[in-house]
Amino acid sequence: MTSTTIGDSHAHEGDGHHEHADYLSDGYGLKSWLLTTDHKRIAVLYLISATGFFLLGSIFAALIRLELATPQGDLVQPDMYNRLFTIHGVIMVFLFLIPTIPGVFGNFLIPLMIGAKDLAFPRLNLASWYVYNVGAICVLLAVFQGGLDTGWTFYVPFSSSYSATNVVLAAVGIFIAGFASIMTGLNFMVTIHRLRAPGMTWFRMPLFVWSHYATSIIILLGTPVVAITLLLVGAERLLHLGIFDPAYGGDPILFQHLFWFYSHPAVYIMVLPAMGIQSEIIAAFARKRIFGYKFVAYSSMAIAVLGFLVWGHHMYTSSQSPYAGIVFSLLTMLVAVPSAVKTFNWTATLYRGSVSFDTPMLYAMAFMGLFLVGGMTGVMLGTLGFDVHVHDTYFVVAHFHYVMVGVTVTAFMGGLHYWWPKIFGRMYPEFWAKLSAMLIFAGFNLTFFPQFLLGYLGMPRRYHAYPDEWQVLNVLSSAGASILGFGFILPAFYLTWSLTKGEKAPANPWGATGLEWKAASPPITHNFEGDVVVTHEAYDYEALVRERDAARTTTQSEEKPVV
Amino acid sequence: MSDVAHSPKPNRLAHWYRSYAEQTESVTLGMWLFLVTEVMFFGGLFMAYMLYRGQNADAWAAASHHLDIGLGAFNTAVLIGSSLTVVLAVWAAEKGKQKQLALWLALTIVLGCTFLGVKAIEYEHKYHEHLFPGPEFMFEDTREGVHDFVDPDRARMFFHVYFGMTGLHALHMIIGIGIFLVLLVNTLRGKYTQQWHDPIPIAGLYWHFVDLVWIYLFPLLYLIGRH
Amino acid sequence: MAQHDSHGGAPHIGLPIYFAVFIALMVLTAVTVWVAFQDFGAMNNVIALGIATVKGALVVLFFMHVWHSSPLTKIVLVTAIFFFLILVVFVYADVGTRDLLEIPGRPAHFGESTGP
Numbered sequence: 009m010t011s012t013t014i015g016d017s018h019a020h021e022g023d024g025h026h027e028h029a030d031y032l033s034d035g036y037g038l039k040s041w042l043l044t045t046d047h048k049r050i051a052v053l054y055l056i057s058a059t060g061f062f063l064l065g066s067i068f069a070a071l072i073r074l075e076l077a078t079p080q081g082d083l084v085q086p087d088m089y090n091r092l093f094t095i096h097g098v099i100m101v102f103l104f105l106i107p108t109i110p111g112v113f114g115n116f117l118i119p120l121m122i123g124a125k126d127l128a129f130p131r132l133n134l135a136s137w138y139v140y141n142v143g144a145i146c147v148l149l150a151v152f153q154g155g156l157d158t159g160w161t162f163y164v165p166f167s168s169s170y171s172a173t174n175v176v177l178a179a180v181g182i183f184i185a186g187f188a189s190i191m192t193g194l195n196f197m198v199t200i201h202r203l204r205a206p207g208m209t210w211f212r213m214p215l216f217v218w219s220h221y222a223t224s225i226i227i228l229l230g231t232p233v234v235a236i237t238l239l240l241v242g243a244e245r246l247l248h249l250g251i252f253d254p255a256y257g258g259d260p261i262l263f264q265h266l267f268w269f270y271s272h273p274a275v276y277i278m279v280l281p282a283m284g285i286q287s288e289i290i291a292a293f294a295r296k297r298i299f300g301y302k303f304v305a306y307s308s309m310a311i312a313v314l315g316f317l318v319w320g321h322h323m324y325t326s327s328q329s330p331y332a333g334i335v336f337s338l339l340t341m342l343v344a345v346p347s348a349v350k351t352f353n354w355t356a357t358l359y360r361g362s363v364s365f366d367t368p369m370l371y372a373m374a375f376m377g378l379f380l381v382g383g384m385t386g387v388m389l390g391t392l393g394f395d396v397h398v399h400d401t402y403f404v405v406a407h408f409h410y411v412m413v414g415v416t417v418t419a420f421m422g423g424l425h426y427w428w429p430k431i432f433g434r435m436y437p438e439f440w441a442k443l444s445a446m447l448i449f450a451g452f453n454l455t456f457f458p459q460f461l462l463g464y465l466g467m468p469r470r471y472h473a474y475p476d477e478w479q480v481l482n483v484l485s486s487a488g489a490s491i492l493g494f495g496f497i498l499p500a501f502y503l504t505w506s507l508t509k510g511e512k513a514p515a516n517p518w519g520a521t522g523l524e525w526k527a528a529s530p531p532i533t534h535n536f537e538g539d540v541v542v543t544h545e546a547y548d549y550e551a552l553v554r555e556r557d558a559a560r561t562t563t564q565s566e567e568k569p570v571v
Numbered sequence: 572m573s574d575v576a577h578s579p580k581p582n583r584l585a586h587w588y589r590s591y592a593e594q595t596e597s598v599t600l601g602m603w604l605f606l607v608t609e610v611m612f613f614g615g616l617f618m619a620y621m622l623y624r625g626q627n628a629d630a631w632a633a634a635s636h637h638l639d640i641g642l643g644a645f646n647t648a649v650l651i652g653s654s655l656t657v658v659l660a661v662w663a664a665e666k667g668k669q670k671q672l673a674l675w676l677a678l679t680i681v682l683g684c685t686f687l688g689v690k691a692i693e694y695e696h697k698y699h700e701h702l703f704p705g706p707e708f709m710f711e712d713t714r715e716g717v718h719d720f721v722d723p724d725r726a727r728m729f730f731h732v733y734f735g736m737t738g739l740h741a742l743h744m745i746i747g748i749g750i751f752l753v754l755l756v757n758t759l760r761g762k763y764t765q766q767w768h769d770p771i772p773i774a775g776l777y778w779h780f781v782d783l784v785w786i787y788l789f790p791l792l793y794l795i796g797r798h
Numbered sequence: 799m800a801q802h803d804s805h806g807g808a809p810h811i812g813l814p815i816y817f818a819v820f821i822a823l824m825v826l827t828a829v830t831v832w833v834a835f836q837d838f839g840a841m842n843n844v845i846a847l848g849i850a851t852v853k854g855a856l857v858v859l860f861f862m863h864v865w866h867s868s869p870l871t872k873i874v875l876v877t878a879i880f881f882f883l884i885l886v887v888f889v890y891a892d893v894g895t896r897d898l899l900e901i902p903g904r905p906a907h908f909g910e911s912t913g914p
Binding site for chain 2: 124125126127128129130190194195197198201202203228229230231232233235236237240243247248249250251255256257258259262265266
């Protein structure tokens with residue numbers, strides 16, 4: 009896809025390290041990792057944190073599903089159940105879904121994909137990981153000091169006046185984690201604007217980079233609003249600054265407006281990076297340029313902008329003006345369009361492609377189907393009349409799990425397998441990976457599809473007990489959750505195993521286009537030997553085939569044969 | 572790159588940038604993007620202000636009457652002056668005039684501290700007038716002439732917003748003063764040259780933003796219903 | 799690329815302009831205080847905000863060098879203002895239209911009580 013001119017290598021810094029050492033072995037010891045400014049090491053640090061928080065959030069999910077397996081509230085008290093779903097939501101949303109794909113894959117890949125040596129602000133990058141963990145520690149302290157029972161949405165006046173839990177500490181933790189998110193978004197934006205290699209024009213960038221650019225826009229514009237909102241809740245609790253208190257003429261709905269102004273675009277922060285991964289995997293495993301590249305790129309930007317115009321669809325039943333509700337509902341229909349464009353384009357890419365079903369592609373296929381369900385139920389929920397019936401029921405819970413797990417977590421898993429050889433220089437075991445993917449897919453659908461039915465039948469969310477007639481669907485859901493859980497545990501084992509025992513990976517095990525596959529597996533600290541000059545378009549598989557054929561006549565190629 | 576070849580010791584060009592220009596543009600863009608987040612951060616409070624003032628116009632006029640216009644206007648002048656000293660500091664840095672740079676940075680700090688000092692005095696007055704939000708809050712309509720009855724709770728909301736906004740602003744001032752102190756110390760150590768002095772203008776951008784917020788806060792908080 | 803483009807330094811904005819802007823800002827501050835004590839009715843608010851915006855524009859354009867900045871900087875600035883306005887407009891779309899439906903038990907105007 010690109011030609012890399014091998015010029016004078018800048019890699020010899022001469023401090024006793026092996027010249028051109030890969031980034032994993034370039035310096036040993038805890039200090040070299042905890043004080044690193046290498047975007048690749050920071051990505052690995054994010055991977056470790058994210059995995060930890062995902063595990064913690066899953067434990068709370070397991071407890072929820074355990075309680076809901078029986079109609080009576082017999083596992084935990086109602087107060088405790090309120091804490092379980094709140095903490096599950098807070099950890100999953102703020103400590104996993106928002107930071108992870110940008111923090112792991114964005115960090116690792118953006119410089120590689122644009123031919124840069126690092127992000128624009130490497131020390132800010134390291135700081136962002138520390139700030140993320142400090143925020144997380146505050147949240148966890150709140151969790152273990154009495155918990156939090158406000159729901160991840162912190163609605164006032166409950167959170168500001170009535171909740172007896174440590175709202176302030178949790179809010180502070182989320183506030184701090186939000187800073188980390190802003191630092192990452194800022195870093196990405198400046199990097200993409202300024203550090204692209206010569207010849208890497210905007211429309212030669214991989215769609216993964218476009219997605220992260222759009223995500224960064226959302227992060228910068230939206231996160232500060234939830235930050236001030238949570239700060240005000242804390243101020244109300246600590247300093248009696250009752251900005252939302254009706255006793256002083258305050259409006260609790262203003263809280264909701266300010267909260268959802270961020271939290272709706274936040275779901276696009278969760279989804280856009282995942283869509284970026286999807287574009288990369290589909291192109292690689294159909295061995296074809298993404299159909300309608302420019303439309304997909306523009307769609308990312310459209311989602312970022314339109315995503316800010318629809319937040320009131322979370323507030324249809326809040327006593328928000330019905331007229332505003334109508335406007336928000338119409339705009340919500342509009343925001344579905346660019347997502348649909350992307351889905352059509354990924355599908356069209358498969359047509360006449362040379363499709364292979366390695367594990368990343370299995371996840372990409374799952375993504376397509378699950379996004380279809382999640383996205384269409386989102387449109388259903390955006391329809392004002394329908395939402396009045398199912399708001400605050402399990403229909404909503406099912407919808408957002410279809411998009412958050414079915415899209416974001418699925419893409420995370422797909423990306424993890426796709427780029428595992430690049431990040432760690434090892435192949436994972438394909439059999440176990442495929443098995444896990446299938447278990448995750450089956451478990452996920454069994455867990456969440458019944459919840460659409462439950463919601464439509466009227467089961468409210470955030471309740472720990474329900475009438476007997478809904479037990480069958482709940483038991484199916486809980487059974488699915490155990491399969492899902494098992495499906496996630498397997499990769500923890502085989503991926504860890506592969507770090508030392510997996511087959512060593514070549515630079516380009518998938519035969520994919522993209523500058524990251526030109527770098528070694530794992531890459532050297534400065535990413536590329538010499539300067540990078542880009543002369544090809546993105547996903548230029550025809551050129552890759554020509555280069556491969558030319559190379560094969562002279563040297564042995566260790567990469568995947570072209571089908 | 573030619574920039575690197577001519578660069579003075581020590582080399583201030585980070586190795587992942589290809590030129591000084593690229594580095595300067597990147598950090599400047601970075602600061603502007605950070606200011607975007609600050610606009611949205613304060614924006615939430617401005618939204619609350621607009622909404623509640625519209626609904627409680629008279630109560631807020633009565634509440635605002637308790638603020639000291641003289642001190643507020645003085646502070647506005649002080650902050651505008653500090654923006655001037657910042658701009659002169661940047662100018663001095665570009666000319667390589669170390670002593671002037673240090674002088675203007677120091678003056679900026681002095682003016683910033685003056686602002687905070689006046690704010691502290693104002694807050695102290697409010698405390699003694701029982702206008703701090705909390706159980707001791709007591710409100711009186713002190714306007715001359717006859718006015719409709721003002722609900723003290725609605726008037727109190729003005730003070731929630733007043734303390735929230737000026738408090739957040741003051742916090743940003745404190746951070747700004749801290750940053751300028753660091754810049755001053757670095758200047759005295761000869762860290763900035765005509766070739767490289769990026770931190771000065773980008774800290775300047777931050778300082779101007781804080782001034783900008785106050786330019787709106789002053790009329791919105793102090794100048795309501797004074798006629 | 800000229801090193802000065804990014805912060806539009808000495809070659810673009812000279813000391814005289816900085817001082818002129820400073821004087822203008824001080825004068826406008828005095829004007830806005832004076833206007834506050836006059837009765838222009840509803841226009842008082844408009845004038846206050848208008849003067850604040852002019853002052854702000856002077857700071858942004860000249861002190862922050864946006865007058866001579868790259869198009870990207872200008873786009874970034876406009877974007878921030880635009881999205882803040884989105885917040886304002888849509889919140890008012892809600893609050894401003896709540897009274898339009900006469901729902902029994904709902905106060906006629908937002909913020910009023912419905913009785914004891």
